[in-house]
Amino acid sequence: MPYQKSTERMRKIGPYGVETLPQVLVDAPAAPPACRDSLVERARLQWHRADGGDPAVLAEEFLAAHGLDLRDLNRPAAHGPDVCGAALYLSAAAAGAQLAGAPTTAPEPAPTLPDLAVVVYDHGPTRAPAAPDDTPWWLGPWTESWTPAQHAAAVDTVRAAIGRGDIYQTNLVGHAAAPYSGDPLPALRRLGALPGARYGGVLTGDGWAIGCASPETLVEVHHGQIITRPIKGTRPATATGRAELLTSAKERAEHIMIVDLERNDLARIARTGTVTVDELFAVRRWCDLWQAESTVRAHAAHGLGLADLLRATCPGGSVTGAPKLAALTHIATAEPVGRGASMGALGWVAPGRIDLGLTIRTAAADGHALHTWAGGGITWDSDPTAEVAEAAAKTAPVRATLAGR
Template identity: 40%
Template sequence: MLTLALADLPADFRARALQWAAQFAHCAYYEHNGLQASAASTFSRLLAVAATPTATSSLPDLPAYLASPAALPHCGFVTYDVKNEIEALSSHNFSGLDWPLLHFFQPETCLRWHTDTLTIEGQTAGVLAAILATEVASPSPATVPPLRARMPRAAYLQAVENVREDILNGEVYELNLCQEFYAEAVKLDPVATFWRLNETSPAPYAGFLRHHDHYLLCASPESFIRKEQHTITSQPIKGTRRRGTTPADDEQQRLALLHDEKERAENLMIVDLVRNDLARVARTGTVRVPELFGTYGFQHVWQLISTVSAELRPNVGLANILRAAFPMGSMTGAPKIRAMQLIEHYEASRRGLYSGSLGYVLPGGDFAFNVVIRSLQYRADTGYLSLQVGSAITYDSVPEQEYQECLLKAQGVLEALRTVITA
């Protein structure tokens, strides 16, 4: 292991490091941006790479894979369609992405940032010199065509009305309806685009992922599951308002979100769902809600965030937790299984890694996984670029307002791409 003082490194070291790392077929970078969304912590700042790693792409094989001795973190992702391995569900909609269902890899080299130091672990020979010799290209404007809607606006508005009818008929209480905006034949610089996204929408659970020709550029504010010793924590987000243009307007927006009965009802329903999910793997009587309806400001939006925690039962690992709690309830609705069946019916494309999770498992067994939202999915081999956004539909939803909420959530990503959404 090589330990370096951060003060001795150039100011653009992280940019050089990611530029160097992105040449590897397997690359994962986790970024907290100095933010703390709420009571729990954030991603650790960590960069992992491998050319030919020891890896697994199977949920049944995950427990044995993670149980093998490891000196470095296991890094990986779980796509939304892992739901089909957990429940009797299926996915048949269009997909321009085709990620593996999940993938975890053991890095060959790992960089970990601490308060005042950086450690380089694993294969360290020549790594520092290679990073310092890496040139970061001057930022150039992205040339991305306008994104097109996979689901036309009129179809989305009708879908919201249909979901409201389903709620009236007792099918669900709440459903997270998402839509995809996409472009084809795109030539994108993933690293430069990630840094632009990180600048326009800094987030505590941001990340960059390369899996061969697949890339994820993520600016997520949401934590799916975190384990610290014997405590697990989940932080569902439900409730969104734009930021104000002045301090007074901003505070007015925050208070409007905090006191909005519809937003509070949405949040509370998902908190109850998450409490139920965590209870399946928790010690009896330990599930609690240390924070309900916290308001947290990000670059473009205020979010209503609650925190659910529990003490984990002995011998319960990540795979057990995924089977109990994945996907995050904020991205499905309640009750979860029926909501996912209706999502498949109403949405026009498969979600891929959107609504899934990106994270890492540390050698001691602690882990952190986000909810993949406010993100771009990109295939360099085909040029397919996908931006997906959604909102929670309740019976009180107004279709046009839900559509505008989707556009608000897309704003930071669109700024990073310097493109627009066509009607």
């Protein structure tokens, strides 16, 4: 079997206890750059929805039990000499179904991926980079989870729901998978070098790996300040594309709707009257695309802990729609497969600092295939053909990078 060797290789990479320390440099998104070549794994929690329980509470309790007490994010804390922090990953399905109370009906295309992963690291001796893998890398053709016609039909279905007043906006996401042979980790690591990848990095487990090139901040907490940076609105990275994005009434209305949703999310966990929009509709570049980004800020409420933070901010409004629960209900019936590693949270948590990216522009590997996801927000003014083209434009740099181009 061409994929058996790949599965075995992935299982050797990920450490799962004190006795089997990592053999590669830690590359978790948002991990402290000065520590990455000396981090060693000391504890790991992996959870699937079928296991039961509340993933936000499980993460908070697990971290507290291993020296990372995040039950009060206003508590002053310093970077410790031993426990450094932890990588945290939360799937879109766990965020939507378990935290937001939304239904999930579509099957997951990569069921070996956990819905929650928390990996605690402390400091060890500085390690040299691992030798490059000379195994030939082959990536096969991509198979889409829906055809362009089916994608366009889903856009029309959402527009009809908007016309009835059921929702105001819904984000639709498609999936594709491609077979591979060789070690997938170098391909996934290349994603982190893409221009604008604020949350570039890789997280690995037993038989799975996630590579991220996300530019979007789901939530950041530092010195009692909570920040989210929703991205909504895309055009080609040309002078014409930038002008079109800045002058598009449709894109601006869609964007402001999500900013209002994020303001409401932060207000649930902020001190009264502290939610502000620092920057509205700033145009920034990711690869060959312009994207509109805003910055929403608030002061954390007294006693705010990690679990409540995750409940309030996950899943991110820019990948759900508004109202959030109604949008998630439509997503559950409109999308043919689950969102897997995409549209969730991935980043770094530590005392005094939380920095989680929204897993857009993200790929995952299991023992058989690479998986990618891409989509966009649908409003009444959306053109189905244009929405299909936008999703293709977002995933093109990711797929090209995975292939080695």
